[in-house]
Amino acid sequence: MKDSGTTIRILFIGDIFGMLGKRILAERLPSLLEQERIDCCIANGENAAGGNGLTSNLAKKFRKFGINVITGGNHSFSVPDKDFEFMNQPHILRPLNYPEGNPGHGSTIYELPSGIKVGVVNLIGRTFLHEIPDCPFRSGKAAIEQIKAQTPVIIVDIHAEATSEKISFAWYVDGIASAVLGTHTHVQTADERILPGGTGYISDVGMTGPEASSIGMKPQPVIKKFLFQTHSRFEPSEEGPMLNAVVLEVDSTTGKTTAIKRIYERITFSHE
């Protein structure tokens, strides 16, 4: 058995939603990073641009706020930037298992000032989603095993609808990934835990955006869609600022998670 090494603290932020999500980060992220003594911050940014996608400018802002790696999801390709050029930057990910030939990439290795490396893998599920990606189990495990040659610390964002798919993937890579963190539903689950092999897990980290919403959008048009089954124009809500995240403690030598803590904060803006 390997000796235990330095513990690193990783903050993973649930789907940043729209303008309010950005304001929440500007307000709270610097103090949260300090308070939690965070070494590496990862955030899902697939809904940052008005609820759909991420733009180059927003990615730059998030980096300034202190986010080191931005992951994506089914909205990664809904961005207004037609060329997707910015997605080729190493710290910006989209799901790895989209068919070959798409722009961007699905994994990266972020190096801390201490030299410790944090691998990040972004996957998308196949159950109850419209996308038809490659198998997240096979491609995800292969990516984790490849990164393993460079670092034992590997965080997986599995962007998926079904909790069964997310937890099954976590069991599949228990002991080889440091953590498997679910995103996409925008609803935080209370099942954070550490699997027997040392893989930290939560079915969904939740959303950083408007709590007074139907998963980010103003409720009324969504209700209308459910009632009448016809097209309804959804608008991002700006009400009820909320930050959802988890903090992981990971042993940098073994790659195992030793603690996982859920964060669900309602934010008050200082200048209001």
Ligand SMILES: [Fe+2]
């Ligand atoms: Fe999302």
Ligand SMILES: [Fe+2]
């Ligand atoms: Fe999503």
